Amino acid sequence: MRRISFLLVCCLISTCSFAQTKINWDILSDVTFTDKYSEEVEAYYYFPTFGPSVLALNNKEVIIKGYVLEIDRGNDVYILSANPFAACFFCGGAGPESIVELKLDKNHPRLTMDQVVTFKGLLKLNAVDIYQCNYILENATIYR
DSSP states (O other): OHHHHHHHHHHHHHHHHTSSEEOOHHHHTOEEEEEEEETTTTEEEEEEEEOHHHHTTTTEEEEEEEEEEEEEGGGTEEEEESSOGGGSGGGTSSOGGGEEEEEEOTTOOOOOTTOEEEEEEEEEEOSSOTTSOSEEEEEEEEOO
C-alpha cells in the first residue's frame, strides 16, 4: 500500500511540473499571413493561418521570454516581443508573429521598455479581431 501511495504522489508531482509548456519565438513563427481587406476600418490587415505546432498551444499554459514593450502604460497595454523596441514588429524589423499581447493582473510589478522578462500565462490565438494581437497571453504573470 505504501508503494502505491508513493507512486501516486510521484505521478501527481510530475504532472504538475509539466502543466506549462516552455516555448520560444521559433515555435510562434509557424504561421502564414494573408493580406485581407477589412470593411470595418477600410484598410488591409494581415490575417493569420496558424500551423499545427501553434494550434496545439491554443488555450494552453505557456512560458515565454522576451522584451517588454510599453504601448500605453496608463491603460496597462504591454506587448512581449522577440526583439527590442528598435527592431520590433511596429518598427518594421519583424512580423506580427514576433509579438504577444500581455493581459496582466492590475497589481503587476512595474515594467519598463525593453526589459527582458519571462512570462507564464494562457496562450490564446486570435485570427479575427484586428484590434488585438494574433497571440494573446491571458492571466500573464512574471515567471521566475
